[in-house]
Amino acid sequence: MRLSEIGGEFGFIERMRGPHAAAKGGGLAVPVGDDAAVLDAPAGRQVVVTTDMLVEDVHFRREWSDPYSIGWKAAAVNLSDIAAMGAEPTFAFLSLGLTEQDTVESLDRLYDGFSDCLHRYGARLAGGDTNASPHGLIVSVTQLGTVEAGRALTRSGARVGDALLVTGTLGDAAGGLLLLTQHGPARAEKISRDLIGAHRRPHPRVPAARAAAATGNVRAAMDLSDGLAGDLPKLCAASGVGARIEVSKLPVSDALRQAAKDLGKDPAALALSGGEDYELLLSVAPADVEAVRTAMDAVGVPSAVIGEVTRAGLHVVAPDGSETDLSAEDHGWDHFAP
Amino acid sequence: MRLSEIGGEFGFIERMRGPHAAAKGGGLAVPVGDDAAVLDAPAGRQVVVTTDMLVEDVHFRREWSDPYSIGWKAAAVNLSDIAAMGAEPTFAFLSLGLTEQDTVESLDRLYDGFSDCLHRYGARLAGGDTNASPHGLIVSVTQLGTVEAGRALTRSGARVGDALLVTGTLGDAAGGLLLLTQHGPARAEKISRDLIGAHRRPHPRVPAARAAAATGNVRAAMDLSDGLAGDLPKLCAASGVGARIEVSKLPVSDALRQAAKDLGKDPAALALSGGEDYELLLSVAPADVEAVRTAMDAVGVPSAVIGEVTRAGLHVVAPDGSETDLSAEDHGWDHFAP
Numbered sequence: 001m002r003l004s005e006i007g008g009e010f011g012f013i014e015r016m017r018g019p020h021a022a023a024k025g026g027g028l029a030v031p032v033g034d035d036a037a038v039l040d041a042p043a044g045r046q047v048v049v050t051t052d053m054l055v056e057d058v059h060f061r062r063e064w065s066d067p068y069s070i071g072w073k074a075a076a077v078n079l080s081d082i083a084a085m086g087a088e089p090t091f092a093f094l095s096l097g098l099t100e101q102d103t104v105e106s107l108d109r110l111y112d113g114f115s116d117c118l119h120r121y122g123a124r125l126a127g128g129d130t131n132a133s134p135h136g137l138i139v140s141v142t143q144l145g146t147v148e149a150g151r152a153l154t155r156s157g158a159r160v161g162d163a164l165l166v167t168g169t170l171g172d173a174a175g176g177l178l179l180l181t182q183h184g185p186a187r188a189e190k191i192s193r194d195l196i197g198a199h200r201r202p203h204p205r206v207p208a209a210r211a212a213a214a215t216g217n218v219r220a221a222m223d224l225s226d227g228l229a230g231d232l233p234k235l236c237a238a239s240g241v242g243a244r245i246e247v248s249k250l251p252v253s254d255a256l257r258q259a260a261k262d263l264g265k266d267p268a269a270l271a272l273s274g275g276e277d278y279e280l281l282l283s284v285a286p287a288d289v290e291a292v293r294t295a296m297d298a299v300g301v302p303s304a305v306i307g308e309v310t311r312a313g314l315h316v317v318a319p320d321g322s323e324t325d326l327s328a329e330d331h332g333w334d335h336f337a338p
Numbered sequence: 339m340r341l342s343e344i345g346g347e348f349g350f351i352e353r354m355r356g357p358h359a360a361a362k363g364g365g366l367a368v369p370v371g372d373d374a375a376v377l378d379a380p381a382g383r384q385v386v387v388t389t390d391m392l393v394e395d396v397h398f399r400r401e402w403s404d405p406y407s408i409g410w411k412a413a414a415v416n417l418s419d420i421a422a423m424g425a426e427p428t429f430a431f432l433s434l435g436l437t438e439q440d441t442v443e444s445l446d447r448l449y450d451g452f453s454d455c456l457h458r459y460g461a462r463l464a465g466g467d468t469n470a471s472p473h474g475l476i477v478s479v480t481q482l483g484t485v486e487a488g489r490a491l492t493r494s495g496a497r498v499g500d501a502l503l504v505t506g507t508l509g510d511a512a513g514g515l516l517l518l519t520q521h522g523p524a525r526a527e528k529i530s531r532d533l534i535g536a537h538r539r540p541h542p543r544v545p546a547a548r549a550a551a552a553t554g555n556v557r558a559a560m561d562l563s564d565g566l567a568g569d570l571p572k573l574c575a576a577s578g579v580g581a582r583i584e585v586s587k588l589p590v591s592d593a594l595r596q597a598a599k600d601l602g603k604d605p606a607a608l609a610l611s612g613g614e615d616y617e618l619l620l621s622v623a624p625a626d627v628e629a630v631r632t633a634m635d636a637v638g639v640p641s642a643v644i645g646e647v648t649r650a651g652l653h654v655v656a657p658d659g660s661e662t663d664l665s666a667e668d669h670g671w672d673h674f675a676p
């Protein structure tokens with residue numbers, strides 16, 4: 001069904017209001033349908049806000065993904081930013097730019113994926129905006145959350161001597177994207193559903209971040225959206241420190257090791273520079289590492305110490321013991337191949 | 339200067355952080371540059387959130403506007419939604435999709451317009467996101483505000499017998515857009531700078547809405563973005579009422595009367611159906627009209643009673659006394675011409 005058949009923007013908002021949008025209550029005083037949403041401001045907490053836009057053919061391609069996954073990922077990347085602040089997600093706002101080729105069915109699937117991801121992590125859809133887009137689908141999300149006042153995890157608290165931890169495994173989403181670009185969806189899914197899933201439907205580390213934050217032992221945190229090699233320098237810059245990480249300690253999945261052979265890539269290079277894993281990077285005093293790891297284990301999320309915070313510089317130690325400066329122009333990760 | 343010359347997204351965020359973005363303090367606990375912004379939740383107040391996306395060649399055209407005005411308007415349309423809730427604007431989040439043709443200079447001008455409008459109405463830029471867009475400039479804004487708990491002005495409180503008020507004059511933005519489309523920018527500006535200004539740089543009615551809300555006498559409110567004929571039915575549907583408005587009472591500017599002659603249009607038709615005025619539509623008990631109008635006058639904003647709330651139906655009374663049903667498919671406004 002064409003979108004025009006349900007009465008344009010107004011009809012679509014009505015439709016969205018039905019199955020997907022949050023009803024009044026639970027902190028939502030005025031829901032979808034007025035000029036703006038009104039949210040209760042919980043006592044003793046602060047409001048956390050992040051926004052992220054996905055543009056067709058920049059952040060996703062229709063031939064490599066599906067509407068449900070596009071919706072899921074749009075929610076996930078924003079929830080990941082909320083998680084990285086140690087906050088609890090609350091309400092999401094979804095603005096869409098819809099093209100002529102979008103159908104009611106495909107938009108319903110996008111909303112399904114978006115709200116399934118929200119609900120999985122305790123958030124609800126509270127508003128948004130639908131627009132025409134002449135050239136490509138646009139998905140712009142604002143996600144709100146709340147955190148105990150003064151307890152947000154920022155990027156700026158890392159101290160020299162801290163251990164650097166990451167959750168889960170790294171490089172899976174990049175491996176999935178490479179499989180899709182090199183082989184197309186049908187063959188890529190046969191090679192590794194896990195890696196394709198990591199690319200299409202990442203899971204934001206909301207419970208792990210809350211568990212880690214609750215220990216009171218996380219000094220700095222961020223989520224890995226641009227890859228460790230791209231994001232670690234941001235945490236170091238914000239904290240005014242350096243870092244040394246060891247390639248041999250980067251957690252790599254068996255699925256990535258397998259697929260990397262097929263792709264002719266070094267899995268460690270993908271783990272170091274591949275983006276969109278949405279894992280957490282945490283800076284924790286050495287004495288507190290066990291407490292933080294145990295707290296995250298308790299919610300089912302493994303973690304690994306990959307290095308330490310130093311005074312200055314960004315050093316990567318290869319398996320053979322040689323060091324590379326991460327800030328050099330040409331990273332040349334492939335020389336880490338065993 | 340090409341955007342690529344300032345170091346891509348990261349460089350641009352650094353640039354934005356400098357002159358435009360809010361520093362820590364004044365309710366902003368963690369500013370631009372972390373995974374998310376952290377805002378203090380003020381005691382006794384609720385948080386109001388709206389989001390609106392502007393897409394090139396749908397909501398604006400580069401040949402009819404300029405980067406400063408595009409930025410201004412992106413802020414204004416969102417501030418207008420906050421105003422319509424009777425709330426005080428606080429923090430804005432700006433997500434951009436930038437094309438190859440965008441330069442550092444044009445983006446700086448867009449930010450200038452955006453933050454000038456924010457500052458004019460007491461808001462600050464607290465975060466955002468910059469992205470590539472293959473086909474056209476995308477400006478997606480989320481605006482937050484706060485309101486005294488339980489005091490937000492919604493669309494749903496209108497009661498039978500209420501007077502319907504609008505602020506300012508109607509149809510100016512539509513007149514400005516028509517001048518631009520029929521004559522191009524150079525000649526259009528000679529005909530009426532006021533109308534072009536109304537189209538390019540609307541002023542959200544933040545102070546008037548706050549003043550009206552402070553009287554405690556506003557039963558329902560919304561801002562006029564889709565035109566009175568498009569928006570009044572939404573207020574009536576939300577309140578479960580009807581309305582009767584009189585064309586002879588619609589406030590029309592001298593500039594619009596003049597330009598309408600040139601355009602061969604009925605100014606009343608533009609006032610009724612022209613969009614993007616961002617004036618307020620208020621529903622107020624007859625006994626309270628004077629108090630509400632006086633409060634808005636005190637902040638320099640004139641208003642007019644244009645009709646009343648009825649049990650059902652949406653009726654427009656023409657200058658000759660004949661009535662038209664606003665819900666009819668073919669509005670045929672031009673028959674209101676004197």
